[in-house]
Amino acid sequence: xxxxxxxxxxxxxxxxxxxxxxxxxxxxxxxxxxxxxxxxxxxxxxxxxxxxxxxxxxxxxxxxxxxxxxxxxxxxxxxxxxxxxxxxxxxxxxxxxxxxxxxxxxxxxxxxxxxxxxxxxxxxxxxxxxxxxxxxxxxxxxxxxxxxxxxxxxxxxxxxxxxxxxxxxxxxxxxxxxxxxxxxxxxxxxxxxxxxxxxxxxxxxxxxxxxxxxxxxxxxxxxxxxxxxxxxxxxxxxxxxxxxxxxxxxxxxxxxxxxxxxxxxxxxxxxxxxxxxxxxxxxxxxxxxxxxxxxxxxxxxxxxxxxxxxx
Amino acid sequence: xxxxxxxxxxxxxxxxxxxxxxxxxxxxxxxxxxxxxxxxxxxxxxxxxxxxxxxxxxxxxxxxxxxxxxxxxxxxxxxxxxxxxxxxxxxxxxxxxxxxxxxxxxxxxxxxxxxxxxxxxxxxxxxxxxxxxxxxxxxxxxxxxxxxxxxxxxxxxxxxxxxxxxxxxxxxxxxxxxxxxxxxxxxxxxxxxxxxxxxxxxxxxxxxxxxxxxxxxxxxxxxxxxxxxxxxxxxxxxxxxxxxxxxxxxxxxxxxxxxxxxxxxxxx
Amino acid sequence: xxxxxxxxxxxxxxxxxxxxxxxxxxxxxxxxxxxxxxxxxxxxxxxxxxxxxxxxxxxxxxxxxxxxxxxxxxxxxxxxxxxxxxxxxxxxxxxxxxxxxxxxxxxxxxxxxxxxxxxxxxxxxxxxxxxxxxxxxxxxxxxxxxxxxxxxxxxxxxxxxxxxxxxxxxxxxxxxxxxxxxxxxxxxxxxxxxxxxxxxxxx
Numbered sequence: 001x002x003x004x005x006x007x008x009x010x011x012x013x014x015x016x017x018x019x020x021x022x023x024x025x026x027x028x029x030x031x032x033x034x035x036x037x038x039x040x041x042x043x044x045x046x047x048x049x050x051x052x053x054x055x056x057x058x059x060x061x062x063x064x065x066x067x068x069x070x071x072x073x074x075x076x077x078x079x080x081x082x083x084x085x086x087x088x089x090x091x092x093x094x095x096x097x098x099x100x101x102x103x104x105x106x107x108x109x110x111x112x113x114x115x116x117x118x119x120x121x122x123x124x125x126x127x128x129x130x131x132x133x134x135x136x137x138x139x140x141x142x143x144x145x146x147x148x149x150x151x152x153x154x155x156x157x158x159x160x161x162x163x164x165x166x167x168x169x170x171x172x173x174x175x176x177x178x179x180x181x182x183x184x185x186x187x188x189x190x191x192x193x194x195x196x197x198x199x200x201x202x203x204x205x206x207x208x209x210x211x212x213x214x215x216x217x218x219x220x221x222x223x224x225x226x227x228x229x230x231x232x233x234x235x236x237x238x239x240x241x242x243x244x245x246x247x248x249x250x251x252x253x254x255x256x257x258x259x260x261x262x263x264x265x266x267x268x269x270x271x272x273x274x275x276x277x278x279x280x281x282x283x284x285x286x287x288x289x290x291x292x293x294x295x296x297x298x299x300x301x302x303x304x305x306x307x308x309x310x311x
Numbered sequence: 312x313x314x315x316x317x318x319x320x321x322x323x324x325x326x327x328x329x330x331x332x333x334x335x336x337x338x339x340x341x342x343x344x345x346x347x348x349x350x351x352x353x354x355x356x357x358x359x360x361x362x363x364x365x366x367x368x369x370x371x372x373x374x375x376x377x378x379x380x381x382x383x384x385x386x387x388x389x390x391x392x393x394x395x396x397x398x399x400x401x402x403x404x405x406x407x408x409x410x411x412x413x414x415x416x417x418x419x420x421x422x423x424x425x426x427x428x429x430x431x432x433x434x435x436x437x438x439x440x441x442x443x444x445x446x447x448x449x450x451x452x453x454x455x456x457x458x459x460x461x462x463x464x465x466x467x468x469x470x471x472x473x474x475x476x477x478x479x480x481x482x483x484x485x486x487x488x489x490x491x492x493x494x495x496x497x498x499x500x501x502x503x504x505x506x507x508x509x510x511x512x513x514x515x516x517x518x519x520x521x522x523x524x525x526x527x528x529x530x531x532x533x534x535x536x537x538x539x540x541x542x543x544x545x546x547x548x549x550x551x552x553x554x555x556x557x558x559x560x561x562x563x564x565x566x567x568x569x570x571x572x573x574x575x576x577x578x579x
Numbered sequence: 580x581x582x583x584x585x586x587x588x589x590x591x592x593x594x595x596x597x598x599x600x601x602x603x604x605x606x607x608x609x610x611x612x613x614x615x616x617x618x619x620x621x622x623x624x625x626x627x628x629x630x631x632x633x634x635x636x637x638x639x640x641x642x643x644x645x646x647x648x649x650x651x652x653x654x655x656x657x658x659x660x661x662x663x664x665x666x667x668x669x670x671x672x673x674x675x676x677x678x679x680x681x682x683x684x685x686x687x688x689x690x691x692x693x694x695x696x697x698x699x700x701x702x703x704x705x706x707x708x709x710x711x712x713x714x715x716x717x718x719x720x721x722x723x724x725x726x727x728x729x730x731x732x733x734x735x736x737x738x739x740x741x742x743x744x745x746x747x748x749x750x751x752x753x754x755x756x757x758x759x760x761x762x763x764x765x766x767x768x769x770x771x772x773x774x775x776x777x778x779x780x781x782x
Contacts, residue, residue, distance in 0.1 A: 004657045005611050005684030006677060013615065028710050041426070041776065042769040043712070044719020045727075049765040051720065052727040053758050056735075058751055068758070077762070089716045093724070097586070097697050099653055099688035102681075103611050166677065167663045175663045190755060197752075197759025205763070365774050408780060416778045422726055423771040424778075428698035428718050440780030468586065468698065470725040488779060 005102030017107030027084035066186030071118035121149025146191035150184030159233030313399030321393035346535035350566035415490035475506035528570035
């Protein structure tokens, strides 16, 4: 879900650039503090691993195939800040070496997949695996969090497209979220399967003690960045709020002046009267989908991690 | 005059408690080229890692969960005793940096050792870590690449090189540190006959003290005056190359065999 | 190395290749930002940019077939996102404009990527005071991504040669198992690299 160039306007590109850079900065500081020196090369190798993993086809019916993004997988195995650095590195290399993902969209891609998807996904993983416990809990958490991270990242992306006035919110959200609720199943499934595979060969790598990052104070910062992102990019959703980003942009001189509107005047995107109704419908569909996916994840985890026989 | 390398009663256990080395003792005189031979699992690579201070130091694995097949210094230090001395100075936590400059270690897999994005940066890595100034680094890189026959390869990317070229880059990277001792782990493995011959000629040109751990017994006959046979974590034989390697029974006893090259006239 | 085709043209020689990497990076950013700014419907700017970029591509000596293939590969994403524009009033014109704009940006990045060895871009990043840990990570990633790609291919082939059923469930589990192995091996390799770094004096 690498956003190409040309879909985000300049002010959104700058805003996401700042958010992405801030997130990576926090992650680097965390890593410097908590990563033992012998793990420094592991950052680079994990990034190479994610790159190689993203290239593997997981065939789905009809000639299409799914691919792993890997944010939650890396976070589960190596911690959230490592995941941010790894995902950011993969995105940077893909952008600069393969034109995969736009240069102006780099900040957004890092923010969406690394911070919203990676850290957000990891938070869900952590909560669920703590609540349920055991290897079963971790596999369940991996599957569910993998799905969530995909959907959340796509919602952030939709918000950015809407704020850029490239695609209206009422089109972007259902389209992006809808598609990614499907794609996310693949991500959750693959994340769980790989976690199981690693755990089978090296159980100590999937134990909670394998993650050396012990302080979660930075989660406050990550959470803050995500909240800021929501405020900036989801503001069309709460249409009573002023479009904070536009106001800021105008104040700082980023807003484009002589621009034709995305959508001709008769159907202004944010102020569309029906949006409240469709927003509620979307939210309910989302909630229902989430519950269903959690159930599927439970079934999957049970299949992969059989109940141990009582003594 | 103190030996270039002196190993005295070296013991070592892996992290999981398995014994790796049980009282290894031998020495290498300055300027000598000694071969270290033995079957798989004898402990050759583990021994070599001691000669450059990589074991048992610098691998504090108390944080990570990786199972590992190398060291783990337990708190009572009973995982390892004995000593390794280089040029008369015993290797200890205080002098690791200097030891690593003096003893150049060439790893078995060049992919692990050649980790920089370009050849120049990789060969320059060592000198930079040892505090050599920028101009001098450039000189050393050029010289080292010239010595291994890879002049002009500075801007090449490692993933475009053949394994023989990678190995030579690694050798250049080690030589650029200006060591006095070279320790090589399976230098001829994966090389085609031409690569092997070139490496052999190259090593012959380098007048440093050399210790070569290898399965390639013909290689040993061509380059080494003396051999040390390691089996089951201990030295089981040591002596002049031809004498030891011609002893068919000794060879078979330690899962080796008489090298073919001894069927013909040879340099020693 | 099987996958080095992905990095084949960045070290050729041409007037464009010879430009300093920092200049090319800044120029690419400027061009992409400019293209992003071009207001809806102002096709003349896009046409001018197209002529300029195509001329650069020719000057750089990149094979046209290769350039087209790289563009097509990324075009999927472009079209995939732009398709949403079709769902809006006046969607077709918007769709075409977006695709054209984005494709030109793609061409810019393809030009940058294939006239500038990544190692040089890394040096630019280092000079720009990008944090050392990130630059090291990027360097190691660049160095080992092809190695790991090849390793994963070999493992897959080895698995395939021992698998006789083509059932999908088995196939996903097999691939996931390959990834699991790859992760573990990557971790082990990282430890060996750490040893190699220490052996040459890293602290």
